[in-house]
Amino acid sequence: MARHWTAAEVNKAFAPSAATVNAVREWLVSTGIDHRRITVSDNRGWIAFDATVEEAEDLLGAQYHEYGHSDEDKYTLGCES
Numbered sequence: 001m002a003r004h005w006t007a008a009e010v011n012k013a014f015a016p017s018a019a020t021v022n023a024v025r026e027w028l029v030s031t032g033i034d035h036r037r038i039t040v041s042d043n044r045g046w047i048a049f050d051a052t053v054e055e056a057e058d059l060l061g062a063q064y065h066e067y068g069h070s071d072e073d074k075y076t077l078g079c080e081s
Contacts, residue, residue, distance in 0.1 A: 011043040011044075011045070014045070015043055015044040015045060016044055016045075018044075021040055021044050021047065024047055025038055025040075025047070028047075028049060028059075031055075031058070031059050032055065032058075033049050033051060033055065037049045037050045037051070053077070062079040062081065063079055063080075063081075064077050064078065065077070065078060065079065065080075
């Protein structure tokens with residue numbers, strides 16, 4: 001008989017440690033991201049935060065551009081490095 005892990009077992013096996021999550025939170029806060037803008041998913045697999053484009057550029061060392069599609073009135077954000 002095959003044994004399959006439950007979602008909780010998968011989460012427990014692969015979730016980052018509390019120390020790792022705290023280190024990322026502390027790093028984000030040290031760069032100016034307010035702690036109230038940071039959320040961690042229940043399984044600790046994702047850390048999300050709201051940021052302006054300027055904050056994201058500073059944080060990631062990137063320069064974002066807005067690209068327009070000529071055949072549609074849609075825009076996409078992207079960076080080249």
